[in-house]
Amino acid sequence: MADKGKGGVQVGSTESDPSIYIEVLEGGPYVVHGAPPMAVQAITPNESGHSWSYTQGQAFEVKDGARLCRCGMSKTKPFCDGSHLRADVDLAETATMEPMLQQRDTTEMDGPDYSLTDNEKYCAYGRFCDNGDRFWNEVMEGGKAHDELAIYMAHHCPSGRLLVWDRDKREPVETAQAAELALIEDTALGISGPLQLRGGIRVHSASGESYEVRNRQTLCRCGQSSNKPFCDGTHASVKFKDGLGG
C-alpha cells in the first residue's frame, strides 16, 4: 500500500514538541514531561445514541513530572497516589515495539477512492467506527459523503487503530494537532476509559526504548489491558470508573 512508518513516526503523523512526552515507569505510573494541557473528554452520542463527538469536562493542571495512575487503584485519579505498590495488578508492558502498520494484525482494504488500514489490537472501544454506518463499509462504498464520514470516524477513533489513506499520495489523510492529554469518559456506558494522547506525543517504555509516534494513541488507565501500555478496550468489561465524571 504505502511507506509504512519512518524514523519512529507513523507515516502521516506529526510528532509533538519533543519536550512533551510520556514515560512509563516499570510497575508504576505514567510520568508526564513538558506539561501539556489535560482534561476530561466525554464521548458524546448523537441523536441515535452512537458515539459522535467529544465534550470537554474538568481540566487539570499538569506540571512537568506529574505522575498519572495506570493501575486503576489510585484514590486521587487521574494522579498516582502510590496505590500500585499495594495493588495486585501486573503492570508489565506487553505491547510490541514494532510499528503498527508493519504488524501482522494490521489489515488493509482498498475502496474506490480511499484505502484503509486497521489494527484491532489497539481498539479502545470508543465506537466511532460504528454509528449505524460502519467505517469499513463507508470506505468500500466510496463517493463524497461516504468518504467524508469515513475520514471523520477515523479522526475521532481515540486509539488511532483506523487510518484512511489517500491512494494517490500513498499516505493517511491526517492533519497535525496540538499536543494534549484526554481523560476519556464513555457517557453512554457510564464508564471511564483510557488516557488519550493527541497530537503525536511520544511514549517512552520503561525499557528505555520509545514506541512509534502516532497522531492518536490511547494508554491504559484501568490496569487491565492485555496490550500495555496501550488500551485494548478491557476497561469496558471491567466497568472502570475514575470518579471524574463526563
Ligand code: FES
Ligand atoms: S483503560 Fe482501556 S483497557 Fe485499561
